[in-house]
Amino acid sequence: MSNYEVIIIGGGPAGLTAGLYASRAGLKALLIERSMFGGQIVNAQLVENYPGFPDGISGFDLSVLMQKQAIKYGLETTMTDVTGLKTGRAYRVLTTDSEYEAETIIIAAGSERRKLDIAGEERLLGRGISYCATCDGFLFRDREIAVVGGGDTALTDALELSQHASKVYVIHRRDQLRGSQILQQQAFAQPKLKFIWNSVVDEVIGEVAVSALKLRNVKTNEISTLSVAGVFVAVGLLPNSQAFAGVVKLDDAGNIITDELMATSAPGIFAAGDIRGKSVRQVSSAVGDGATAAISAFKYLREKI
Secondary structure: OEEEEEEEEOOOHHHHHHHHHHHHOOOOEEEEEOOOOOHHHHHOOOEOOOOOOOOOEOHHHHHHHHHHHHHOOOOEEEEOOEEEEEOOOOEEEEEOOOEEEEEEEEEOOOEEEOOOOOEOOOOOEOOOEEOOHHHHHHHHOOOEEEEEOOOHHHHHHHHHHOOOOOEEEEEOOOOOOOOOHHHHHHHHHOOOEEEEOOEEEEEEEOOOOOOEEEEEEOOOOOEEEEEOOEEEEOOOEEEOOHHHOOOOOEOOOOOEOOOOOOEOOOOOEEEOHHHEOOOOOOHHHHHHHHHHHHHHHHHHHHHHO
């Protein structure tokens, strides 16, 4: 079993920043990522609100720079899935292929897209249903598609998809958007976007691929059918906190509860980024969380000496 002073779970902006700060502080640190370094930002075609890039930068390029900077100072990384966390003399991180031990843990496992949980969604996944506009938008060139949601992610996805599709329907359960004003202005100015208000998707229709959506107006209960070739779901995020539920306290939504120093209910365990309760879920805030968590972990270790 490999031993570390700090193990960081998650390789998004929060985790990579925590790794940078921990390794620069001279700690023996390991970062565990399950799929792709960068987390949710790798799906962003253009990040315009991260300081230092006045012309914006692609999410993928930003994640590459963050990873390069983090490992520059000796941060170790591995790609595997964390399945559990055990307490004891030291914390043991269980993964699908090994176990690691550390005196402190920083949980930055992020979140994933929330599903609609409706008929046809699982069956047609990858055949017209997607949760990633950047990944799959090009597949729908010159076709009519839909985006479900009304927040920043939904508007960003819709604007990006408008570069490929002939028309993008934005389906929102309310009569006004929840996204930032600048994204709303851009969305309303894009002629390819058509908004369907006060409506939810009850079913995804299609035999071998998506062909239509069954919509329900939440105010009138009127049922309608919308013909589309694809649907992109952007109705919120679910924190990847299941593996830690028995070790740290979670709020009702499954987010890890922390204080202002990113400390959780368990001594020596810190959390950062989207997985944390009250996170504003922005790249810049995740970076701040990661830095704070690493500094707190460093202080915790030094106070134990």
